[in-house]
Amino acid sequence: MLDIRSLRVAYRDQIVLDDLDLSIGTDGSVVTALLGPSGCGKSTLIRAITGIERPSAGVISFDGVDLADVPTHRRDFGVVFQDGQLLPGRTVSANIGYGLRARRWSRSATAQRVDELLDLVGLPGLEDRPVSELSGGQAQRVALARALAPNPRLLLLDEPLSSLDRRLRERLAVDIAEILRAAGTPTILVTHDHQEAAVLADRIAIMSQGSIVQSGTPDALWRTPTDEWVARFVGCTSIVTARMDGDVAVTAVGRVTLPDRDAAETATQRQLGLRPRSLVVTSTSAVLARVESVAALPEEYLLQIRLPSGAQYAAVSDRAVSVGDEVAVALDPDRIAVIG
Numbered sequence: 007m008l009d010i011r012s013l014r015v016a017y018r019d020q021i022v023l024d025d026l027d028l029s030i031g032t033d034g035s036v037v038t039a040l041l042g043p044s045g046c047g048k049s050t051l052i053r054a055i056t057g058i059e060r061p062s063a064g065v066i067s068f069d070g071v072d073l074a075d076v077p078t079h080r081r082d083f084g085v086v087f088q089d090g091q092l093l094p095g096r097t098v099s100a101n102i103g104y105g106l107r108a109r110r111w112s113r114s115a116t117a118q119r120v121d122e123l124l125d126l127v128g129l130p131g132l133e134d135r136p137v138s139e140l141s142g143g144q145a146q147r148v149a150l151a152r153a154l155a156p157n158p159r160l161l162l163l164d165e166p167l168s169s170l171d172r173r174l175r176e177r178l179a180v181d182i183a184e185i186l187r188a189a190g191t192p193t194i195l196v197t198h199d200h201q202e203a204a205v206l207a208d209r210i211a212i213m214s215q216g217s218i219v220q221s222g223t224p225d226a227l228w229r230t231p232t233d234e235w236v237a238r239f240v241g242c243t244s245i246v247t248a249r250m251d252g253d254v255a256v257t258a259v260g261r262v263t264l265p266d267r268d269a270a271e272t273a274t275q276r277q278l279g280l281r282p283r284s285l286v287v288t289s290t291s292a293v294l295a296r297v298e299s300v301a302a303l304p305e306e307y308l309l310q311i312r313l314p315s316g317a318q319y320a321a322v323s324d325r326a327v328s329v330g331d332e333v334a335v336a337l338d339p340d341r342i343a344v345i346g
């Protein structure tokens with residue numbers, strides 16, 4: 007499987023990837039999403055894996071074989087970029103079969119594989135359609151089918167949905183998740199979109215300034231970010247310090263029993279990351295706050311509240327409240343992040 011050790015990639019004198027480690031396909035996961043802020047080096051990493059970019063240090067190996075001297079076209083990796091890069095003026099089946107003819111597949115084997123892929127990506131009957139007459143979503147399905155056709159040993163998807171509008175992107179993400187699981191090919195997916203990462207991937211690797219800072223299941227990342235930067239990156243809007251009283255965290259916004267706490271843990275303080283939904287308006291709390299703003303969302307009210315201490319937090323309420331109201335708030339143990 008893919009193993010990256012101490013990778014460094016530089017453009018002239020700018021080091022873009024530094025001391026980066028990543029393994030793919032070793033823990034039973036199929037799709038790893040690479041999530042990180044703009045410019046942190048995600049596309050550079052994909053280009054280094056494909057062989058387009060040459061590392062200045064470190065090793066990229068696959069099944070124990072160092073890829074340093076293996077040219078891009080011999081790595082057996084499938085790639086889909088943001089805009090699909092289909093061959094214009096050719097049909098859907100010519101695009102899907104393109105890599106197969108280059109690998110000298112027979113005409114009949116190619117036709118059979120193209121049919122299988124059309125079924126897999128949900129486009130049966132479109133084989134003779136010129137790709138210039140496809141919708142954006144159909145074109146990305148064809149790009150995915152083309153990448154999967156030669157049975158690559160690794161699939162690299164660099165923001166494959168980002169040129170599509172949000173509704174189509176959400177729908178296609180669910181379909182592509184199914185397609186990738188059915189194909190079973192280890193996949194690295196670059197995305198900006200946390201929801202898309204959670205829908206498509208069974209593991210997320212978070213990247214910051216050229217290295218991987220945390221990787222794990224989506225649930226583990228949301229609940230136990232490794233540091234404050236990751237906590238904020240995965241959506242925590244406030245960080246509060248908690249004094250630990252056994253497995254109860256005592257904070258300025260109330261007490262909460264920490265889920266899944268290791269009995270052997272002896273820390274007297276923890277940092278908790280709060281998202282708006284971590285703090286809920288309830289009738290059963292002694293923590294009082296003043297409502298400073300209210301946004302009515304389709305399923306709840308999103309509030310900014312201020313404690314008597316002056317500290318401000320986001321919170322949610324099931325019932326309508328008004329600016330200036332005094333409300334009681336409590337922490338939801340299932341929606342807080344325990345940092346570190």
Ligand SMILES: Nc1ncnc2c1ncn2[C@@H]1O[C@H](COP(=O)(O)OP(=O)(O)OP(=O)(O)O)[C@@H](O)[C@H]1O
Nearest residue numbers: 017020022042043044045046047048049050051198
């Ligand atoms: N061909 C290149 N020559 C010089 N610098 C480059 C080149 N490609 C990328 N960079 C620089 O390397 C850094 C990382 O770029 P990269 O495209 O890998 O980031 P990214 O995480 O994919 O960003 P985004 O999410 O915005 O696509 C940026 O500072 C970028 O300006």
